[in-house]
Amino acid sequence: MALKVERYERIFLYLTVVVLVAGIVAIVLSVAEANIHLPSTEDRIDPRRVEETPPFDDPGVFQAGPDEFQAVVIARAWSFEPAEVRVPAGAEVEFVITSADVLHGFLILDTSVNAMVIPGQVTRVTTTFDEAGEYEIVCHEYCGIGHQGMFGKVVAE
Ligand code: CUA
Numbered sequence: 001m002a003l004k005v006e007r008y009e010r011i012f013l014y015l016t017v018v019v020l021v022a023g024i025v026a027i028v029l030s031v032a033e034a035n036i037h038l039p040s041t042e043d044r045i046d047p048r049r050v051e052e053t054p055p056f057d058d059p060g061v062f063q064a065g066p067d068e069f070q071a072v073v074i075a076r077a078w079s080f081e082p083a084e085v086r087v088p089a090g091a092e093v094e095f096v097i098t099s100a101d102v103l104h105g106f107l108i109l110d111t112s113v114n115a116m117v118i119p120g121q122v123t124r125v126t127t128t129f130d131e132a133g134e135y136e137i138v139c140h141e142y143c144g145i146g147h148q149g150m151f152g153k154v155v156a157e
Contacts, residue, residue, distance in 0.1 A: 039121050043122040043124070044121055044122070047098075055072045056074055056098055058072065059074050061082070061086060061087060067090060068093075068094070069087050070095075071095045073097045073152075074100050075099045075100070076099065078139070078144065080152035083152050084152065084154075086157065087129060087155070087156055087157075088156065089129055089130070089131060090130060093126065093128070095125050095127075096122060096124055097124075098118075098119070098120075098122050101119060102144065104116075104117040105139045106140075108135050108154060109135055109136045110135055112127060129154065132157055134153050135153060137152035137154060139151070
């Protein structure tokens with residue numbers, strides 16, 4: 001005896017399978033294509049020794065290639081070090097960030113950079129500043145009484 005399934009119920013079942021498969025495909029693609037993954041142990045550092053741990057023993061902006069820069073930034077309550085990142089317009093900049101105390105945020109206005117800065121973890125985000133100008137860096141994770149005043153900036157010139 002064949003199982004009788006209502007028409008709408010059958011459609012709903014098919015849709016459920018479609019959504020599940022789409023979700024699994026999205027996860028597989030995000031790992032395989034976009035290289036999105038959980039924070040790895042490789043990028044862990046001792047949060048009590050940030051100032052002694054390379055590259056954070058020397059925060060600042062470094063040229064990494066013809067049009068590539070690396071900005072090593074320490075976030076701490078309630079500022080970024082360095083407070084200003086200066087790069088040529090059009091440069092690709094990799095931000096390497098960690099926190100010396102609590103959880104902070106790292107959002108650069110008018111770019112796709114939007115990251116969390118976790119004590120003990122190194123955060124890496126890369127973006128290109130195509131247009132010259134000033135880009136505000138905002139801490140967008142509540143980090144204490146001075147949170148609303150925690151800013152930095154990128155100057156692309
Ligand atoms: Cu740092 Cu909010």
